[in-house]
Amino acid sequence: VKETFRDFVAARPDDLVGLVAFGGFATTRCPLTADHDALLAVLAETRVPGSDGEPIEEGEAETAIGDGLAMACARLASATNFATRVAILLSDGVNNYGIATPAEATALAKRRGVKVYAIGVGTTGPVPFPAIDARGRRVRTRGYGEIDERALRRIAAETGGLYFNVRTEGALQDALAKIDELEKTAVEVERRVRREERFAPWLP
Numbered sequence: 001v002k003e004t005f006r007d008f009v010a011a012r013p014d015d016l017v018g019l020v021a022f023g024g025f026a027t028t029r030c031p032l033t034a035d036h037d038a039l040l041a042v043l044a045e046t047r048v049p050g051s052d053g054e055p056i057e058e059g060e061a062e063t064a065i066g067d068g069l070a071m072a073c074a075r076l077a078s079a080t081n082f083a084t085r086v087a088i089l090l091s092d093g094v095n096n097y098g099i100a101t102p103a104e105a106t107a108l109a110k111r112r113g114v115k116v117y118a119i120g121v122g123t124t125g126p127v128p129f130p131a132i133d134a135r136g137r138r139v140r141t142r143g144y145g146e147i148d149e150r151a152l153r154r155i156a157a158e159t160g161g162l163y164f165n166v167r168t169e170g171a172l173q174d175a176l177a178k179i180d181e182l183e184k185t186a187v188e189v190e191r192r193v194r195r196e197e198r199f200a201p202w203l204p
Contacts, residue, residue: 001090001121001172002043008176009036016082018075021046022068024097032079064098065091065148069105069116069155077112085114086183088176089155092122094148102151109159116159117179118152121166 009017017039018032030042069089076085087109095102109116133139149165156163162182164175 002046004169004172004176006040006043007173008180009039011180016079018072019043019046020068020072020075022064022071022098024062024064026064026067026071026098028071028075032075062097063091063093063095064100065089065093065095065151066100066102066105067098069102070100070108073105073108073112073114076114084183085112086161086179087114087116088179089116089118089152090121091118091152092120092147094146095151102148102155106155106158109155114159115161116155117161117175118156118163119166119172119175120147120149120152120163121172122147 013036014034016032016034017036018028019030019039019042021027021029029046030039033039069087072087072089076087079085100108106116108114147165149163153163155161162178164171164178166172166175
């Protein structure tokens, strides 16, 4: 996901892009910025719980989708003089934590004119994940992944966006490529050309 997001950012050099992470709580990892090198440095340091083989700590297993989207909307609303405001919501779970519900965050997005593209990452079947057993040893066990696709579809539909279900890296790349294709804004540029006549010394 992080590598694909890096490619997406690289393909949109003129956009202001920010990053909000949410687990048990939402936090702005990077505010909207045109400095994509700084953004990608923050992205590189952003930890995805369980992806490094370490046990998932308390509070990391929760998913505060509503809080994450509400925070993204607040950040986007602070940007002025822009024709479009877009949030890409990636989640592999069900909203089960936080203050704002997905419905409340969706209403906020509509009021702020934020279009949301929702991406459900993962599977709803059995998946392996790291844990600690009764003896304090690190082990890998199995659980069940769960994505609230109904909620993600509703968020996207009510804000004018689209929903994508992705289970592979290629599918995620396709989803972001589709978003990149759809979100193009025509920009009028005024160019001024200064001409200086230098032919006089060569006149007879």
